[in-house]
Amino acid sequence: MKPLYDVIIVGGGPAGCATAIALHNLGVKNTLVIEASDYTAPRIGESIPPDSRELLEKLGIWDAFTAQKHAPCLGSYSSWGSDQLGFNDYLFNPQGHGWHLNRCAFDKFLALQVEKRGGALLKNTHFASLVREQHAYPIKVLLRNNAQLRCRFIVDATGRSAKVARQFNAKAKIEDQLVAVSAYFDSSDIISANSYRQMTLLEAVDYGWWYLAHLPNNKVIVTVATDPQTVKDKHLKDPRSWQQAMQLTQHIQPIISQSTPSSLHTWVAQSAIMNPPAAEHWLTVGDAASVYDPISSQGIYKALKNGIDAADAIVDWLDNNAQTINQYRNNIGNNFIQYLAQKAYFYSEEQRWPESTFWKSRQQPRQ
Ligand SMILES: Cc1cc2nc3c(=O)[nH]c(=O)nc-3n(C[C@H](O)[C@H](O)[C@H](O)COP(=O)(O)OP(=O)(O)OC[C@H]3O[C@@H](n4cnc5c(N)ncnc54)[C@H](O)[C@@H]3O)c2cc1C
CATH class of the missing domain: 3.30.9 (D-Amino Acid Oxidase; Chain A, domain 2)
Structure with missing residues (x-):
């Protein structure tokens, strides 16, 4: 195992793999993804919207994705605010339909795309902790199997557990308890x-x-x-x-x-944001950065988008330009504020149970 990497990405879910693929596409080849699982246990999150196509194209994996034969998703129908079913379909979406994913197969597919680009990816390998030292590769990563690695920059893609960010004393701000x-x-x-x-x-x-x-x-x-x-x-x-x-x-x-x-x-399934979501030598992507209510079906889209944006920020950072990382951090925060407003609006559309604490606690205050 090579001990020195430009970038180590902890977590090989959608956010981590998208970051690794995007870094390779930008010419950063000396990367390692550390993934705790072997992609066989059930994973939650299966619907992705039509706009995901743009991101998969940007990553250069669209054709390979379509060959995977995930099921088309034509939209949703819901009893929300009324006993009657209402339809919200993708009929007029210029990107076509969305998908219902076989989630394990999707994450495994993304990992394969990392490896196809020459990226190193270790499965069944657990990140344990890290230490910051005076060194050209200042982040020393300790694995659960006692191996040690070093990198110049580390990405937290461990999902809502945010195991790397917590090592830098970042704290998740939790907005609800779903x-x-x-x-x-x-x-x-x-x-x-x-x-x-x-x-x-x-x-x-x-x-x-x-x-x-x-x-x-x-x-x-x-x-x-x-x-x-x-x-x-x-x-x-x-x-x-x-x-x-x-x-x-x-x-x-x-x-x-x-x-x-x-x-x-x-x-x-709590909504949450990491504070801060990025700083010197590290950043968070996907659920490690911010977690949206599953009702939004935005988690995987956001994970892929964060990965693409994070790669741009990391490339600039490795080139001694920290400005893009500051923008990245601000975007995570601003997007989360927008998301909270949309979430409150959406929950406020349901007014059948005015006494229910579940609904009251999630709705916009009435004007
Ligand atoms: C009930 C529910 C329904 C949902 N439905 C949808 C939906 O329909 N559509 C949608 O887009 N989103 C949905 N989501 C959200 C979606 O599941 C997440 O947003 C998405 O999985 C985030 O991807 P990620 O890569 O950030 O994190 P994860 O998918 O959580 O990946 C994190 C990776 O890090 C690895 N890891 C963790 N700890 C370590 C460690 N110490 N060392 C090494 N590796 C580690 C894990 O094994 C995992 O592979 C839903 C969520 C819930 C709870």
């Missing part, structure tokens, strides 16, 4: 009358919201998002209680057969 609990069903558990297979279904309930999406590997994901206290009160981590709550939905329930899910996955 939790999501998901079940994966086989397509055989689906009642075939559901004619909108290529759309995401969203349904608001008094304590939160549910979504259902068809995935390309003959799977269907059904998720409930709510506050941690409601997860406790309704025992939503228990498959039977989860199933009972799902049976009370108006639009999701008729699509899924009676079968209780064999297992559930719980995900932290």
Whole structure:
């Protein structure tokens, strides 16, 4: 293993791989991605919007992506603010449709694109900690297997755990406490009358919201998002209680057969921003930089975009120009402020349960 790198990227999800690919495209070849997993465990986040195409083209991986045969996503339909279903389709989007991803396959594909460009990528390898020292390669990285590496610049792409940024004493500012609990069903558990297979279904309930999406590997994901206290009160981590709550939905329930899910996955889904998201010798990308509510379906798009923008900033920084990194940091903050306003607007569209703490705590104050 080569111990000296210009850039080490910790985390080989969408944000980390996009950063590595973009750096290679800009001529920074001496990079290493450190990835804890082997891309086999389930990963959350499956819908990407049509505009993702621009980013995949910019990274130079669009043709390879289309060969992957992820499922087209034609938009969403939702019961939000009303019992009736409303449609929000991509019919007139100039970029065409979006996608429902096989998420493990997508992340593995991105890792392969890094390697195809000659980038080093270590799977099953855990970042443990780092030390800053007087050295031409001042960041010393310690791995869980006790190996040591050095770099000039380090990228935190570890997702919401932000393991690298925390080593620099950066702190996440958490804006809400959303939790999501998901079940994966086989397509055989689906009642075939559901004619909108290529759309995401969203349904608001008094304590939160549910979504259902068809995935390309003959799977269907059904998720409930709510506050941690409601997860406790309704025992939503228990498959039977989860199933009972799902049976009370108006639009999701008729699509899924009676079968209780064999297992559930719980995900932290808080909105948050890292403070600061970048400084000397390091920056954050993707969820490590800022986390958006899954209702936005923007997490993967933002991860890819951050990776592309971060690569520009790092190239300039390696060239002794810190200005682009300052802009990058400001953009993360400004985009997060805009996102919070959009989120409050979106939640305010649901006014059926004025006494519900879930909804009240997320809505714009009434003028
Ligand atoms: C319920 C839910 C639904 C969602 N739905 C959508 C959706 O439909 N569309 C969408 O765009 N987004 C969605 N998201 C958000 C999306 O999942 C994330 O925004 C996206 O995965 C962020 O990518 P990332 O690369 O920043 O982080 P991650 O995907 O979290 O990748 C981080 C990587 O870092 C690695 N890592 C962590 N620690 C270490 C370590 N110590 N050493 C080495 N490697 C490490 C991990 O193994 C992982 O590969 C959803 C999120 C939730 C919770």
